[in-house]
Amino acid sequence: MLRADAVSFKYGADTVLRDVSLSVPPGGLVGVLGPNGSGKTTLLRVLAGLLPPSSGRVTLGNDDLGSFSRRVLAKRMAMVPQETHMAFDYDVLEIVLMGRYPHLRAFQIEGTDDLRYAQHALAATGTSQLCTRGFETLSGGEKQRVVIASALTQLSSDVDTTDQSQILLLDEPTASLDLGYQLEVSQLIRSLNQRGITIVVSTHDLNFAARVCHDLVLLRSGRILATGPTEDVLDADAVTQLFGVKAHVGYDQAAGHRLVVPIDRTHPSSEP
Amino acid sequence: MTIGLAATSVPQTESLRRRFLLTQAIFGGAALLVCLIAPLVGPTPIRLTRVFDGSIPFADNIDAQIFFIARLPRAVTGALVGAALATAGVVLQALLRNPLATPFTLGVSSGASLGAMIVIVLGIPLSLLGVPVVPLASFSGSLVAVGVVYVLSRVRRQGLSTHVLLLAGVTLNSLFSAIILFVQYSANMAESFQAIRWLMGNLDVSSYAPILSALPLLGAAFVSFAMLPRSLNLLALGAEHAAMRGVDVLRAQRLAFVSASLATGAAVSLGGPIGFVGIIVPHMVRLLAGSDHRTLLPASAFLGAAFLVTCDVVARTLMAPVELPVGIITAMLGGPFFLWLLIRHR
Numbered sequence: 001m002l003r004a005d006a007v008s009f010k011y012g013a014d015t016v017l018r019d020v021s022l023s024v025p026p027g028g029l030v031g032v033l034g035p036n037g038s039g040k041t042t043l044l045r046v047l048a049g050l051l052p053p054s055s056g057r058v059t060l061g062n063d064d065l066g067s068f069s070r071r072v073l074a075k076r077m078a079m080v081p082q083e084t085h086m087a088f089d090y091d092v093l094e095i096v097l098m099g100r101y102p103h104l105r106a107f108q109i110e111g112t113d114d115l116r117y118a119q120h121a122l123a124a125t126g127t128s129q130l131c132t133r134g135f136e137t138l139s140g141g142e143k144q145r146v147v148i149a150s151a152l153t154q155l156s157s158d159v160d161t162t163d164q165s166q167i168l169l170l171d172e173p174t175a176s177l178d179l180g181y182q183l184e185v186s187q188l189i190r191s192l193n194q195r196g197i198t199i200v201v202s203t204h205d206l207n208f209a210a211r212v213c214h215d216l217v218l219l220r221s222g223r224i225l226a227t228g229p230t231e232d233v234l235d236a237d238a239v240t241q242l243f244g245v246k247a248h249v250g251y252d253q254a255a256g257h258r259l260v261v262p263i264d265r266t267h268p269s270s271e272p
Numbered sequence: 273m274t275i276g277l278a279a280t281s282v283p284q285t286e287s288l289r290r291r292f293l294l295t296q297a298i299f300g301g302a303a304l305l306v307c308l309i310a311p312l313v314g315p316t317p318i319r320l321t322r323v324f325d326g327s328i329p330f331a332d333n334i335d336a337q338i339f340f341i342a343r344l345p346r347a348v349t350g351a352l353v354g355a356a357l358a359t360a361g362v363v364l365q366a367l368l369r370n371p372l373a374t375p376f377t378l379g380v381s382s383g384a385s386l387g388a389m390i391v392i393v394l395g396i397p398l399s400l401l402g403v404p405v406v407p408l409a410s411f412s413g414s415l416v417a418v419g420v421v422y423v424l425s426r427v428r429r430q431g432l433s434t435h436v437l438l439l440a441g442v443t444l445n446s447l448f449s450a451i452i453l454f455v456q457y458s459a460n461m462a463e464s465f466q467a468i469r470w471l472m473g474n475l476d477v478s479s480y481a482p483i484l485s486a487l488p489l490l491g492a493a494f495v496s497f498a499m500l501p502r503s504l505n506l507l508a509l510g511a512e513h514a515a516m517r518g519v520d521v522l523r524a525q526r527l528a529f530v531s532a533s534l535a536t537g538a539a540v541s542l543g544g545p546i547g548f549v550g551i552i553v554p555h556m557v558r559l560l561a562g563s564d565h566r567t568l569l570p571a572s573a574f575l576g577a578a579f580l581v582t583c584d585v586v587a588r589t590l591m592a593p594v595e596l597p598v599g600i601i602t603a604m605l606g607g608p609f610f611l612w613l614l615i616r617h618r
Binding site: 045048050069070071072073074075077078079081084085086087088089090091093094095098099101102104106107108109110111112114115118119122131154 | 284288500501505508510512515516558563
């Protein structure tokens with residue numbers, strides 16, 4: 001269980017997160033939903049142990065996140081950032097195999113198992129045919145899926161992975177994708193979760209959250225507005241409070257999930 | 273490149289290993305070959321078969337004496353300096369995530385140059401108690417530069433800031449260059465000429481002593497490099513990526529910065545600030561063998577050695593008996609070759 005307990009975070013004098021408490025149950029699929037600048041990315045970084053909280057604490061199991069070495073943590077937790085820029089040309093297979101970092105020594109060459117994990121991850125993300133392409137030649141959606149494949153390769157191990165102890169954090173994975181790719185990535189996230197990987201995903205896309213997430217954390221100006229199962233939390237009132245937008249929230253039979261239709265701006269949402 | 277219809281399958285670990293070994297064998301073989309041939313070239317022709325003819329005692333074997341005593345130290349120096357500059361370039365380009373970084377970007381070489389310059393212009397005897405002063409002064413200068421840059425980069429507490437590192441290095445380079453110009457301006461003609469010659473780079477080494485004194489530093493740097501390749505792959509993707517993949521980012525950055533600076537400082541104290549090797553060799557290897565630092569680091573060491581020794585042979589034979597500064601040749605020979613590589617790969 002990944003848990004944040006009364007976490008605050010400051011960049012210099014700016015408080016970005018205030019008194020945030022949440023828990024991610026094993027096997028959960030939790031969405032962090034909020035407008036731009038609400039602190040979603042910062043929250044993910046704090047949950048990943050990349051930023052130490054200014055106050056409060058983050059725990060994984062019974063231990064403080066800061067007590068893990070990066071290498072140990074990397075075997076249990078991976079993150080897919082919003083965008084990835086390479087300083088040099090790497091091909092797709094190289095990027096995916098870099099996920100094996102915490103499992104190998106400095107000059108060690110990937111063994112049969114490592115390559116098998118990479119192959120599975122490429123297949124799971126539908127990127128096998130991109131294997132020899134240069135990363136920078138890929139489209140946005142392809143890049144996103146390759147980085148997810150790298151994260152999956154990182155989390156693979158001989159140990160039985162059905163114990164739901166592995167966590168994947170995704171920062172706005174669909175932000176720069178068109179409709180087709182958005183749907184593909186949504187389905188990928190759900191199928192990974194069904195295979196036992198615990199997932200935390202940040203987004204400002206209401207319908208993406210409705211389609212994908214079991215539970216939601218609503219974040220506004222660094223504070224938690226509400227947490228709970230998607231069906232309980234995502235209603236017209238929540239949309240208004242989060243985005244300053246009047247919306248109709250219905251249920252779509254064909255899609256099988258809630259559907260949010262924005263109607264009109266009520267007031268600017270930036271100030272609480 | 274077109275996308276094939278057939279799914280490309282992941283290669284076997286055996287083929288990865290074979291490709292790695294083959295690449296290193298090719299680059300290593302080239303380096304060895306160049307180091308064997310270079311000492312054969314010179315005003316007195318010698319033959320390799322006679323050099324290694326075991327039936328002639330060493331004391332009577334003129335060819336072997338010329339090879340091992342007069343010329344091999346120079347080739348070995350060139351190989352070490354070339355390997356050090358090329359690998360330091362690889363490491364700094366990954367650390368700064370900047371393909372334009374060179375071993376001299378962070379001010380190491382201008383610090384070293386200033387040290388050497390002061391000793392030359394002050395007319396301090398070139399050797400004190402048997403210790404050559406110019407290399408010592410230049411190495412001290414490089415340490416001062418590294419220290420200043422490192423302290424500046426630590427001022428902000430959030431780890432090692434590569435932006436601050438880069439800006440501090442560039443600023444320090446300008447500052448030191450200005451002081452070097454001032455020192456030269458106030459020197460007389462003879463000193464000034466000697467100083468400029470030093471700045472152009474020179475591998476005129478005719479004994480093993482300077483090599484032995486630089487070896488511990490270079491050795492320490494190379495051992496540190498050997499711990500870094502997979503971390504460098506991830507640092508090139510960004511600090512956050514690296515941390516999430518399990519890299520101890522601050523430790524890796526420190527190790528990279530300190531070891532690359534040591535290698536550069538030692539190399540400059542041996543051969544002067546020889547330009548171009550540290551930026552062009554890493555890119556040549558990337559174009560030929562890819563960007564994976566496990567391949568890139570050792571292959572760059574080999575190619576850096578082969579390249580600089582070759583340039584040195586050209587420098588001392590092109591207008592013989594006049595010897596050209598090797599720094600001129602590295603750019604004149606390497607530049608067009610690199611441009612050709614770039615065009616060929618488009």
